[in-house]
Amino acid sequence: MRFVDEYRDPAKARALARQIASLCEPGRTYKLMEVCGGHTHTIYKHGLEAYLPEAVSLVHGPGCPVCVIPMGRVDDAIAIASQPGVTMATFGDLMRVPGRRGSFLDAKAKGADIRMVYSPLDALRLARELPDRQVVFMAIGFETTAPSTAVTVLRAQAEGVRNFSVFCNHVTIIPPLRAILSSAEVALDGFIGPGHVSAVIGCRPYEVIAREHQKPVVVTGFEPLDVLQAVYMLMRQLSERRAAVENQYSRVVSWEGNPAALQVIDQTMELRPSFEWRGLGDIPYSALKLRSRYAAFDAEERFEVPGARVADPRACQCGQVLRGLIQPWQCRVFAKACTPERPIGTCMVSSEGACAAYYNFGRRHRQAQKAGQR
């Protein structure tokens, strides 16, 4: 298939693997964080680690929007969805995310009207079709999806739709990366930068990471050869003792990003002073809320929201996975108490979650496979 198979060519992968291996300095190990859950999914789905030398390991970052949502926000969303007359519209990924007393899927089975949609505009359409109900869109995601929420709010306003609101959980990508680097718990050598987010924000925002933390960042596409090439580009920077922002995904991402998308975000949303991230705790100025002039479309203004804070289950180590401290299989409940059917932590829910990706695609013969390829 055109524009897909070109990026999955094993001969090119072997050539890149040789170049990566040649850049490894003897006795040194390399830890690269793939920030985005989409990359985690690609790495496991295609068995990409088979091409990496033992000295290079990939650790998973906080870039899966489902994984970083704290339990308290899930409980808040279920509280809104359970109010009479409310229809909650959500992406399918979120259906199984556990709150303190169950997930959307459980709430739906108990009678809450929760519908899966593929875009916020579908939620707005639902509001027009159900004029007697209050339709709430559960908005999640990084700067990738924030523009479509913003456009939907603007359209709802233009069309005078009064029974539509947004429960805004949009987050931003740079603050958690800086939080991880500042915590100094994990020695990272560089970042495989997210692709879709960067299509919106561009490459410039990552310069602070290269400049202040001296870590190379390569903005990267989602096909397996993209990721392998990004590893090569990071290794080349490390071997040349450079720390710069480079763009591997130039077929989609421009240096300045998408000004129209940034403009609609800025028009409708502002940074919250602080927001809780699953496993990372409170991070200042890391999430978005609707500006006060769009309060009519803000579910947090329209409904009673408990706003309770819920500690993560004690057994769950999602926080350490999201900070790159441990790999999924090192979590004490991985594949035992915590599985995709009965997830304890969010990382086991979304197909982009590190634990689910590893559970679904990678969990067997990892070492044997690595050894066999060499």
Place this chain on the structure above:
Amino acid sequence: MTLAHGSGGKATQALVQAVFVEAFHNPRLDPLEDGAVLEVPETATNGRPRLAYTTDSFVVSPLFFPGGCIGDLAVNGTVNDLAACGAQPLALSASFIIEEGLALADLRRIAQAMAKAARAAGTEVATGDTKVVQRGKADGCFITTSGVGAVHPGARLSIANARPGDRVIVSGPVGDHGATVMLARGELGISAQVASDTAPLNGLVAALLDEAAAGTHALRDPTRGGLATVLNEVAAASGVGVVLDEAAIPVRTAVRGACELLGIDPLYVACEGRMVAVVAPDLADRALAAMRAHPLGAEATVVGEVTAEPAGMVLEKTAFGGTRVVDMLSGDPLPRIC
């Protein structure tokens, strides 16, 4: 109950085990094959025939889609479950739960499609039942079909019979039906030239068993949950591993494209006119040739091999050159496709 319990994946299996096997527990049900095989008391005239017996419900939305409708789907689904037991259909039953307000013309179209599909399979709808419920209590029309079939005398089929070295053959491209229904709903805003593969496979299975019954260890039609789920069931029941070769698995370009866009893996997307055969290596070539000689198996191909290890798991050699686990689904990407 949640929708995940209807996905055909792990939640469905857990529900069936915990509720139905628990309640009905008996040696014909417990292996959870596509149908039960019944020994008929021996008579002077017909020796000792074996009958296959199965049932299936259909709740597909929309009722009509490119390549078929709920009617032919309901007939072919049960014919194919009998075929997976190695049986030719003798007779079918059909039960209709119809929602108040369904157009008579639609019901007639559905019934005509069922009659045509039954003729194509060499059988007929011999008995049935009709119920009508209030508006909102069913979605248009739900159909349950059951079937009785005569098992091929040479067939010794079970998903527990796979042995290391066996070849895994699929009778044609996978995912056509699921992708078609998903796009026919029009919720996704994409369109593609795809049509359901719904078709009766009893003729194809007869051709296969006439040629290679002794080496055919297991048959399964990969409906809900797709090829991946069927092979996980084989791996678990037989205590073997299955290693697939991604590059060998036939998927139509339009189906692959739609799946790429939606982030769905075609291995998990339903087929309604494909059979998966697990065949001993010495008879695999003959089995493949027999399938290819049949019009519904022209694109049959070997997609993988049964291995001793890792027992109970399905792996895939990716076209990219890695290896990955192909697990059973735990959620439901596409409810109500059949």
